[in-house]
Amino acid sequence: MIRLEREGAGVAEAEINDIVVGGMTALDEDAIHHHLEEMKAIGVKMPDTFPFFFRISAGFLTQADRVQVLGTDSSGEVEAVVVTLDDGRWLTLGSDHTDRKVEAYSINVSKQMCPKIIGRKAWRFDEVSGHWDKLIIRSWTTTDGVRALYQEGPLASMRHPDDLTARYLGGAGKLAAGTVLFCGTIGAMGPLAHSERFEMEIEDPVLGRRIGHGYDVEALSRID
Incomplete structure (x- = not known):
């Protein structure tokens, strides 16, 4: 069950049945081929065609302020997230938190290792679909008490959700x-x-609004 504060439409609670995670969704196919070869060079088995999609166990979805992961080999990554409800599509943001050590031997298993975190607020998708390329995503990490910008860029470089x-x-x-x-x-x-x-x-600079979310990461001890 998730709870979304929908701008202009109140709060909705909904059961989530399917989580789909898109991979290699950038528009620059040359850059994707280069990245695929980099991943393969370090032993990560990657699909040969793209974009590709992973179905994730629905129970992995959370809106929590704190998550637990195994060891210190995982990392978050900010993404635009489309949630389909009975009254249509809504846009929020999320983190496809992934275990990078496991990713080196199985990208499929790595995707099932960590929670998938999404925000608590959402915009109606139709309000942003026409200026998708103007939206900006960014993320920050805090390590040893030091906060630093980790990702930042426009969605102009990414495939549209309709695609x-x-x-x-x-x-x-x-x-x-x-x-x-x-x-x-x-x-x-x-x-x-x-x-x-x-x-x-x-960030939606066209309509002058933002959605944010953050979570603490507790690393559980592992026995190797």
Whole structure:
């Protein structure tokens, strides 16, 4: 069950049945090929076609202020997130938190290792669809008490959610109510890094508004 504060439409509570995480959703296909080769070079088995999609266990979705992960090999990444409810689509933001150590031997398993965090506020998707390329996402990490900008960039470099939906469904159609679509992320400003806190934001400069969310990360001890 999630609870969304929908701008202009009040609060909605909804059961989520499906989480879909898009991968390699950037528009620059040359950059994607380069990144795929980089990942393969360090042993990560990647699909040969893109964008690709992972279905994640619905129970992994959370709006919590604190999450628990195994060890210190995971990291967050900010994404635009489309939530389909009975009254249509809503846009919020989220973090596809991923275990990078596990990712090195199985990207599929890594996606099922960590919670998927989304915000508590949302905008009607139709209000932003026409200026999708103007939206900006950014994130910050806090490590040893030092907060630093981790990601920042416009969604102009990413595929539109309508394009992702059509590719995921294999043609025309709509995602069913109770579906959450993570639309992919932008590159980090430095190396991927675990942090004790992850904060994220999506900005709509056209309509002058922002949605933000943050969560603390508790690293559970692991036995290797």
